Amino acid sequence: MLAVDEITIAVGAAVVLLAIISSLINPLLHHLSIDTMEVEDNQLPPISIIIPAHDSANALDRNLSLFLTQDYPTDYQVIVITEEDQGDTEMVLKKYANNKHLYTTYIPLSSRYMSRKKLQITLGVKAAKHEWIILVDPSCQPTSDLWLKAMSSKCTKDSNLILSYAYYNHNTSDYKRFEHILTAHYLLNKAINNTAYITNMPNIAFRKSIFLDKEGFLGNLHQRRGEYFFLVNKYADSSHTNVVLDRKAWLEQEVPSNRHWLNGHLFYLAAKKDLKRKHGIHAKVVFNELLPFFDFLINITIITYATILQNWVILGCAILALLLLYFIRISIAKKAIKPFDEDLPMWKMAFLEIGLLWNHLHYYIAYIFADKRDFTSHKL
Numbered sequence: 001m002l003a004v005d006e007i008t009i010a011v012g013a014a015v016v017l018l019a020i021i022s023s024l025i026n027p028l029l030h031h032l033s034i035d036t037m038e039v040e041d042n043q044l045p046p047i048s049i050i051i052p053a054h055d056s057a058n059a060l061d062r063n064l065s066l067f068l069t070q071d072y073p074t075d076y077q078v079i080v081i082t083e084e085d086q087g088d089t090e091m092v093l094k095k096y097a098n099n100k101h102l103y104t105t106y107i108p109l110s111s112r113y114m115s116r117k118k119l120q121i122t123l124g125v126k127a128a129k130h131e132w133i134i135l136v137d138p139s140c141q142p143t144s145d146l147w148l149k150a151m152s153s154k155c156t157k158d159s160n161l162i163l164s165y166a167y168y169n170h171n172t173s174d175y176k177r178f179e180h181i182l183t184a185h186y187l188l189n190k191a192i193n194n195t196a197y198i199t200n201m202p203n204i205a206f207r208k209s210i211f212l213d214k215e216g217f218l219g220n221l222h223q224r225r226g227e228y229f230f231l232v233n234k235y236a237d238s239s240h241t242n243v244v245l246d247r248k249a250w251l252e253q254e255v256p257s258n259r260h261w262l263n264g265h266l267f268y269l270a271a272k273k274d275l276k277r278k279h280g281i282h283a284k285v286v287f288n289e290l291l292p293f294f295d296f297l298i299n300i301t302i303i304t305y306a307t308i309l310q311n312w313v314i315l316g317c318a319i320l321a322l323l324l325l326y327f328i329r330i331s332i333a334k335k336a337i338k339p340f341d342e343d344l345p346m347w348k349m350a351f352l353e354i355g356l357l358w359n360h361l362h363y364y365i366a367y368i369f370a371d372k373r374d375f376t377s378h379k380l
Contacts, residue, residue, distance in 0.1 A: 036246050045130070118221065151205060163187075178355075223274065
């Protein structure tokens, strides 16, 4: 018969309780509901879609036609802003030159080192003939010809900023899709329940008048990138920001290269110091990544010592705690990503979660050793 003393009971109970707590203190428990908006055609506003293009002729060739052929009951325009002497891009634009929705404008070559994309967006906004503007990337494509209807369904008189979802296509690695969707989950929840922080998805709408009145990107022109970060961070408020989660409003993004993926994280770390409302969401993300990791280490340590000491009760409790941690967290993660139609294998979830911590550490170390001049507009 096993001898069980009070210390053994206390340690075993504590190990199991910690596993349950570290599983349930989890921001992914906040559920996102995927809604479907039905709006009368006569309530939909005219829209200007801005696509800033740079060295993206192939992506533009694949995706531009899908923006130009939207089923939309009122007027809309697609503004492509590119650089002069971009021969491949100009060839693509010539294919659609007769499309009544397409408008093209150019930025001068002399502006190439002065926050090119922000200049493109600013010129696009000024060229837009409509109050409501949707900003997307050329690497994105609508999943149906009802995208514009769904996206504009919340462009109401009480709204100034609209956020929606964009996902990576299924050729993207499991880890990148997992990290992307968890980040989207955090950010969309914050936008719905409080004031939006940023977005990691190129699928937003805003008002031309407010952008111009508040002088566009003024306040972060020194940053080379982070356009979507700054637009949401600067123009969001708790009363006039809406989120569209109707699947018809989603965009599909092409597979990001490893360099593009890493640069996105590095530019965020560079931009972070200029962003408002960052502390709460950072604490939540870090806590959600660190707590289960430390619980995992504690359980492995206890299993090792319990095996050496041949304390089978504590060993059993530690193994039970490890199983609870694994199954509860993968169940929560699976439920969190289910609304987004991701088909990630359930058994991978815990390992992908552990990967979050190590990859974020990798991004931070890469940023520390990066040349900080790469993140600034040198001529400003």
